[in-house]
Amino acid sequence: MPELPFITVLAENLRPLVEGRVIDDVLVRGASVLKTFDPPVTGLIGRRITRIERRGKLLVFRLTGGVVVVMHLRRNGRLQVLPSTKGRTAKDLAIAFAFADGTDLRMVELGPKKAASVWLFPAGREEAAEPLASLGMEPLSSQFSREALAAMLREERTQIKRFLTLQRYIVGIGNTFADEILWEARVSPQAMAAALTGDEVARLHDAITAVLGEAVASHRKEFDGSLPMREPLHLLRVHRHGKEPCPRCGTPIAVIYYEDRETYYCPTCQAGGKVYADRRRSRLLR
Ligand SMILES: [Zn+2]
Incomplete structure (x- = not known):
């Protein structure tokens, strides 16, 4: 399962590819990938990704209009940024965020066991809800004495x-x-x-x-x-x-x-x- 070093570098390297992009469409393929229904996933359309952060093994995407997307890759989930014309029908696709510039941010998940997850929250409510609410201390923070x-x-x-x-x-x-x-x-x-x-x-x-x-x-x-x-x-x-x-x-x-x-x-x-x-x-x- 991807751990802190992997997710830290994933967040860092995603930023130049994804921050500032406007979501044009969302394709949900994984039957169980989406863990929340309010706000609806269609509510992401037209919003810009302003910031990507890591919290524990999770990725937190902040969007304009007060929406937060939280992702957990679990063991076999991975993120890719690809041209939207390529490979969207692949059976390992869990969810894709299509950008106005002709690229997709995709979560793929290999293997039969599907556990990778995506949550949507109104901004400000994410910290009090799972999966973020029960997380402990960041080991590379100054609090970790x-x-x-x-x-x-x-x-x-x-x-x-x-x-x-x-x-x-x-x-x-x-x-x-x-x-x-x-x-x-x-x-x-x-x-x-x-x-x-x-x-x-x-x-x-x-x-x-x-x-x-x-x-x-x-x-x-x-x-x-x-x-x-x-x-x-x-x-x-x-x-x-x-x-x-x-x-x-x-x-x-x-x-x-x-x-x-x-x-x-x-x-x-x-x-x-x-x-x-x-x-x-x-x-x-x-
Ligand atoms: Zn030894």
Whole structure:
């Protein structure tokens, strides 16, 4: 799923392509993509996109006439800007915003499971409604202090890997960057959030800001002004790098499979040398 670095660069690179454009038409193809009905989607016609912002993993489009469009790409949604004459009948098209200049902004969603979502709000009402209302703190904002993180951790009885991905405490981190951050912090993905020591909390806070900050910079360089379509795996150090040597100590990176999530970690740096049971495999062997 696209996470904070990917969505940050997507928003940045969308701006020159889309800000200032007037919406001429809207084509809704995905049966479940539109999550609101008031204001109606036809109400976007004739409005100009004035500003695109990122909030967590979401994109927020501000339009003239007091309308706000919120988009969540989920796992397989992507945005493209293409000439309106090309490929509008593609079956992966979820929604298209046609501009007066002959281009479309399109949300496409690959795969059978359709989860990408679009919401429309009257300006000023979006912050109090889902999906924005329950979002937590931006990890690259000045509010995200070590003390703020320590207070959040005390509130939650869950493993730290899951805590990092919840969005109600810290936004923008998913399965991929949770692994990258925990490796950087040398914290076990299975440690309980509320039981981290002061040292671990300090390392985790430093890792969250450093890993995400560096990833934004490396994603910017990687996509070089284009709209990102795939997470660049070669920029990651442990996630999706199972069995490869840990960049810090050389131990092969281990994987835990749980439901449809994979957790990658270094047994030496993060787990005191322990390789955790692979719950998926052990269930199959029984
Ligand atoms: Zn290691």
